[in-house]
Amino acid sequence: MVGFILRRIGVSVLILVAASFVMFNLVALSTDPLEDLRTSILPNKEQLIQARIQIGNLDVPPPLRWFIWIGGAAKCLVPFAGQCSLGQTFQGAQVTDLLPTAMLSTVQMVTAALILAILFGIATGILSAIRENSGFDITFTVISLFLYSLPSFLAATMLKSFVAIGYNNFLASPEVPIWLSIVIGLVLALIIQAVVGGEMRRRIITTASAFVVSAGLLIYMSATDWFAQPAIGPVGIIVLSLGIAAAVAAILAGIYNRRGLITAGIVAVIGIASYFAVQPLLDVSTVGTIAILAIAALVVGALVGFLVGGDDRGQNIRIGILVAFFIGFLIIIDRLMQSFPGYMFDMNGRPIATVGSSTPGYDPGNMWRSALDTFFHLLLPTVSLLTISFAGYTRYARAGMIEVLGQDYVRTARAKGMPERVVVVRHAFRNVLIPITTLVATDLGALLGGAIITEYIFGIPGMGALFQNSLGRGDVYPVMGYFLVIAFMAILFNFLADLSYAALDPRVRVR
Amino acid sequence: MSTSLPSSVDTVDHRSVSQGRLILRRFLGNPAGVVSLIVLLAIVVFATTAIGIGPIHGWWKWNYTDPDPNIAVDGAPTLQLWPFSLGDHPFGQDRIGRDYFAMVMRGIQNSFVVMILITGIAVVLGVIVGAIAGYYRGWVDAVLMRITDVFIVIPAIVLAAVVGNYAGAVGVWILGVMLGAVSWMVIARLVRGEFLSLREREFVEAARVAGASDARIIFRHILPNATGVIIVSASLLAAAAILLESAISLLGYGIRSPDVSLGLLIGANQSAFAVRPWLFWWPAFFIVALALSANIFGDALREAFDPRSRRFSRRRTKEAPVQDVPAEVEAEVELR
Numbered sequence A: 001m002v003g004f005i006l007r008r009i010g011v012s013v014l015i016l017v018a019a020s021f022v023m024f025n026l027v028a029l030s031t032d033p034l035e036d037l038r039t040s041i042l043p044n045k046e047q048l049i050q051a052r053i054q055i056g057n058l059d060v061p062p063p064l065r066w067f068i069w070i071g072g073a074a075k076c077l078v079p080f081a082g083q084c085s086l087g088q089t090f091q092g093a094q095v096t097d098l099l100p101t102a103m104l105s106t107v108q109m110v111t112a113a114l115i116l117a118i119l120f121g122i123a124t125g126i127l128s129a130i131r132e133n134s135g136f137d138i139t140f141t142v143i144s145l146f147l148y149s150l151p152s153f154l155a156a157t158m159l160k161s162f163v164a165i166g167y168n169n170f171l172a173s174p175e176v177p178i179w180l181s182i183v184i185g186l187v188l189a190l191i192i193q194a195v196v197g198g199e200m201r202r203r204i205i206t207t208a209s210a211f212v213v214s215a216g217l218l219i220y221m222s223a224t225d226w227f228a229q230p231a232i233g234p235v236g237i238i239v240l241s242l243g244i245a246a247a248v249a250a251i252l253a254g255i256y257n258r259r260g261l262i263t264a265g266i267v268a269v270i271g272i273a274s275y276f277a278v279q280p281l282l283d284v285s286t287v288g289t290i291a292i293l294a295i296a297a298l299v300v301g302a303l304v305g306f307l308v309g310g311d312d313r314g315q316n317i318r319i320g321i322l323v324a325f326f327i328g329f330l331i332i333i334d335r336l337m338q339s340f341p342g343y344m345f346d347m348n349g350r351p352i353a354t355v356g357s358s359t360p361g362y363d364p365g366n367m368w369r370s371a372l373d374t375f376f377h378l379l380l381p382t383v384s385l386l387t388i389s390f391a392g393y394t395r396y397a398r399a400g401m402i403e404v405l406g407q408d409y410v411r412t413a414r415a416k417g418m419p420e421r422v423v424v425v426r427h428a429f430r431n432v433l434i435p436i437t438t439l440v441a442t443d444l445g446a447l448l449g450g451a452i453i454t455e456y457i458f459g460i461p462g463m464g465a466l467f468q469n470s471l472g473r474g475d476v477y478p479v480m481g482y483f484l485v486i487a488f489m490a491i492l493f494n495f496l497a498d499l500s501y502a503a504l505d506p507r508v509r510v511r
Numbered sequence B: 001m002s003t004s005l006p007s008s009v010d011t012v013d014h015r016s017v018s019q020g021r022l023i024l025r026r027f028l029g030n031p032a033g034v035v036s037l038i039v040l041l042a043i044v045v046f047a048t049t050a051i052g053i054g055p056i057h058g059w060w061k062w063n064y065t066d067p068d069p070n071i072a073v074d075g076a077p078t079l080q081l082w083p084f085s086l087g088d089h090p091f092g093q094d095r096i097g098r099d100y101f102a103m104v105m106r107g108i109q110n111s112f113v114v115m116i117l118i119t120g121i122a123v124v125l126g127v128i129v130g131a132i133a134g135y136y137r138g139w140v141d142a143v144l145m146r147i148t149d150v151f152i153v154i155p156a157i158v159l160a161a162v163v164g165n166y167a168g169a170v171g172v173w174i175l176g177v178m179l180g181a182v183s184w185m186v187i188a189r190l191v192r193g194e195f196l197s198l199r200e201r202e203f204v205e206a207a208r209v210a211g212a213s214d215a216r217i218i219f220r221h222i223l224p225n226a227t228g229v230i231i232v233s234a235s236l237l238a239a240a241a242i243l244l245e246s247a248i249s250l251l252g253y254g255i256r257s258p259d260v261s262l263g264l265l266i267g268a269n270q271s272a273f274a275v276r277p278w279l280f281w282w283p284a285f286f287i288v289a290l291a292l293s294a295n296i297f298g299d300a301l302r303e304a305f306d307p308r309s310r311r312f313s314r315r316r317t318k319e320a321p322v323q324d325v326p327a328e329v330e331a332e333v334e335l336r
Helices: A002-030 A045-056 A062-077 A095-130 A135-149 A152-172 A178-196 A200-223 A233-252 A258-283 A287-308 A313-346 A367-405 A408-415 A420-448 A452-458 A463-473 A476-504 B007-011 B019-028 B031-051 B100-136 B138-152 B156-167 B172-181 B185-198 B202-209 B214-251 B262-272 B278-305 B314-319 B326-330
Strands: none
Touching: A002 A062, A002 A476, A002 B138, A002 B156, A062 A476, A095 A135, A095 A367, A095 A420, A095 A452, A095 A463, A095 A476, A135 A178, A135 A367, A135 B278, A152 A367, A152 A452, A152 B214, A152 B262, A152 B278, A178 A200, A233 A258, A233 A313, A233 A420, A258 A287, A258 A313, A287 A313, A313 A367, A367 A420, A367 A452, A408 A420, A420 A476, A452 A463, A452 B156, A452 B214, A463 A476, A463 B156, A476 B156, B019 B031, B019 B278, B031 B100, B031 B278, B100 B138, B100 B172, B100 B185, B100 B214, B100 B262, B100 B278, B138 B185, B156 B172, B156 B214, B172 B214, B185 B214, B202 B214, B214 B262, B214 B278, B262 B278
């Protein structure tokens, strides 16, 4: 194992060096770094050209210039020497100073999109596979194929034009007409019944009740001006918490498992109580306190599961943690919603932004408003990234689940009388997760390198934008800095994918 | 011999069918695949005949470079669905009066040329590299696969943007060739995997005993057995190639003005969305139509070649060495 890892690291370093040589020469030969200055009419044109040649070592031919660059980059491997240099941009900024800020922007943009794409994509894919060839399956297969063929720049431009401008206009007088509420309610009801499934009678009951609840809720929200002053409120928190507890217990343990239900119920009650208790604390909190509260919530959830115990202690602990996580998330969302009217006022009533990753010159005053500022700037890029990744994960999870459901061990599990829920959650789902882990790892490596097109359209100053701007100017060093990061990420995450595959699947042996 | 078989049995077709005929039959039995192929070809033929090839003039009266001095109101589209009439400029005109229908058709033509070139060149290079690596194994394999690794480390869009930055300014054909020259890696890996397993089969042994040369074994005995993998991955690469070309043209590294590409049209007109939405909608519609039909066609081909669908093959989890795991995953990485 150690031999395998060492060998892989050695090969990876060689590949990285060789790839950097290829990339350096391709970039240097494909661009004319002095193009803008040659046609310039500035009086000190000659001086500027000389200065740029000096900064970029442009007097050295590219293959030799690569040695200068790799020499500086090699010093980065020596920790704390402080001699690290990836060269300067034409403006004279150190590339090593640009990379961390660009990476931060990218990480901010990518994280939520990746997590949501994984969650929704896998959930949809598995539901599709369980109900193979049903209306739900066909609908989502078509949708995901369409999203898969939709270029990201199209999705992004359409989001900007419709969602951002449309929703901002809507917020000026946030009223949903009754007919629209009914249509939305109907669509939601149809989706929900397709997810729940069952026989005709059960489907009709689900559709009807889902329709009444969602259409009624929309009409109520419109009447109370909810969209301008959103809140979950105490009643909402109580209802949603109990609902979450019931759902988590039902999926993980089944509704007839009393200890599972008891765990979820206790955690939900503690969550509701703490909702009222922490409100004053949340008003003055920082990121640090939120993190502490979040950890505390998860520990309490685990503790309750542990204390309820029973035959299957691990399962109860999982239920407790999941319920605590979801309720904590609800409480945070509720607090953010409380800050929304103030933020909307600061933004002159047009909260959804289409460009950049924060409002320039905006002093939010408290943490919640600055979080909202980030949220509304990253909302559309996230949705745009989400649509594409979602399609990939859905297709992959569906194919994987169909494959696994046809395996002998699934038939064995069914034959020995396991309930369908246990077959799906315990036997099939876990085995689907193995190949998906490798997909997540490679996807993560690719995404951390930035999403060039999405960043370009939304004007996010991330890694992709650094690449795009520098390549356009013929500035080789920042492009190489960008390349170094993405290539390193790609190699690292590929390696992690292989290792996780070997660790999760005992049939795979590392050579 | 007095008993005769019931006549109904005689009418049943007993002829055995070749592998290719089976695949063709399975493909034709999939309406989505057939329709997508027809749509794809129809769009391309329509676009090509509309504005012609090179010096040959098409049936459409305008071309994509010369502006029409009389710009209609805002250059709005004159297309009318009922009663159907094309009008002078069915897709409208751009800001300086060029006919947008001719521009979009030229964009489709260019997308198609680039798609064919990328796919063709990537397949040829990928098959050569993969076949040699998989057939000879040993140090040849090691060297070729490390070279593949070097190129695969650079994301497709980054490599394409850098190459296009040079080639895009020269012309569509050079751009397609250069992009193809940097898109062969995934196919090379797949072909190598296929060759590694095929070369151990008895028929290869038999050919070698009969005195066949290496080239003959590779091209006449092994390659025909690997066509399934190659055709399927080529068709999916073609779908990705359309999106790749439009993406780099949008960023400004692909096809340049005054020539036209669908991505370039969208990039140039995305700010005009509120005022002249048709400048956005027509190229957008055709990109999605091309990419969607290419993807559906690729999926249908995959099902035709392997009814059990290779997408999630169990063989991989059982036999494949760890290093090969991401090969299929890489083919899935999207342009973001």
